[in-house]
Amino acid sequence: MIQVRNLTKRYGSLLAVDNISFDVERGGVVGFLGPNGAGKTTTLRILSCYHPATSGSASVAGFDVFKNSMEVRRRVGYLPESTPLYSEMRVREYLNFRGKLRGMSHPQRVDAIRRVTDRCWLGEFVDRPIGQLSKGMRQRVGLADAIMHDPEVLILDEPTIGLDPTQIRETRNLIKELGERHTVLLSSHILSEVEQTCDRTIIIAAGRIVASGSPQDLRNRFSTQARVVAEVRGPQQEVESGARGLPGVQKVESSSNNGWVRVAVDAKPDLDVREDLYRLTAAKGWTLRELRREGATLEDFFVQVTAEQQKQRTK
Ligand SMILES: Nc1ncnc2c1ncn2[C@@H]1O[C@H](COP(=O)(O)OP(=O)(O)O)[C@@H](O)[C@H]1O
Ligand SMILES: [Mg+2]
Incomplete structure (x- = not known):
């Protein structure tokens, strides 16, 4: 569903993403795990056509993100790290506005708004101004927006950052539910989050992929040093x-x-x-x-592989 080949992104002299390749199969939730500054946001922005790569290629749902960005955008729902929402708009108005931007007809929008507010448990908040909602609720509005056009792929950048524990649990459950219908790629710097939500994990550190597999695979690989x-x-x-x-x-x-x-x-x-x-x-x-x-914990593994990568970068 997502294919990334030798993708590189430079910001001036900084190599933010360094020749990475990976695949994401259809269905389920894949975690893109790495410490701050690892290159997660940069990669996800490239995959959602928000900025170009320096070199390499990537395709989402069968379309090249550079050559066919319109097709990709139609099939991808993207939740950025901080959602730019219009605080004076009511939830329904905002989603309606977003639907218009996507070229949806009036009946399509009415239908979609009903579907996504239901799915993201926003029912009783649809007529509230976004500015009055808690951070957790606003995150749900962002998710509702991301799934409005029923995309095949959902790309979520640190979807639970800044939420309280109850909201985190609710958002995780929602993401798992979404993973039943969509292919979800989510980034996180929190290991336990990825362990609880994802079927597969790709670990990135200092712009490079250092490991990937199911949480159990990664734990097994490390447990020789138990x-x-x-x-x-x-x-x-x-x-x-x-x-x-x-x-x-x-x-x-x-x-x-x-x-x-x-x-x-x-x-x-x-x-x-x-x-x-x-x-x-x-x-x-x-x-x-x-x-x-x-048994070694996945956390030991994560700390070890990311520290090794960080050391190599500074060499
Ligand atoms: N627009 C930008 N200009 C220059 N450097 C950037 C820009 N965006 C990100 N970076 C740098 O690229 C690296 C990777 O950043 P990012 O992709 O945001 O990592 P993550 O999301 O994993 O925390 C960091 O060192 C960051 O400072
Ligand atoms: Mg980030």
Whole structure:
């Protein structure tokens, strides 16, 4: 549904998007995840024909964003990072105005307004001036506008930024619902958001794609470096140095609480030290009450890959 090939965008000497390529299949919600300044907004603006790329190509719904921008605009609903809404207009007036800009007829507009206000839970607010609405409600107006022409693709730039927790939850649910009918590409710098809303994630850092896959794929790829955590009743120093002496162990951290020592053991990738650790405690006569492999979180992965990329850029 979206194809990006070797896309590059320069602002003067700054390389905001550096030769990226990716595909988005039809249907579902794809997260475009990266820290601030990664190049998310720049990429999404190119895909919605809001500004040109320096080089490379991109197509949306089968049309080239540079050569066929009118066709692309017809098939894409775009929610910019900050929605420019007219605060003195009422919701219905605004949507009507936007529909006119898109060349929709009067009956089409009446129909579309009913459909989108219903879908974005705006029913009771349609006759309120936009300026009187909360930020969350205004975001819904932006979404309603983006889906008015029933586009195949929805491009949402940080759709929950600045919302309170309740509004965030509502907006996420709405996006998931929209993902059942549209192909949604949304950007975010918040990992948990992408984890909760998206079927697939593309991670971008310093203008480059550093990883992509389902949240589960990404977690699996990282979990070869999982650590083992144990809780042992024994002398802290000895427990720590005993763990450090096991084959393949690279790092040991310990803390103690009420006579229980908690050790976190990082070993070489693909090595599971649980068995050795168990033998150690048994041989020493220490009591072992917990021994588990701690799965790396997606957050660890995100922090690691984006930090590596950032370092390379500044080299
Ligand atoms: N219009 C612009 N002129 C110059 N630099 C820009 C412009 N827009 C964005 N940038 C720079 O490009 C980089 C990527 O920005 P952006 O795409 O907004 O990232 P993100 O949305 O991931 O935070 C940043 O370093 C930003 O400062
Ligand atoms: Mg941005």
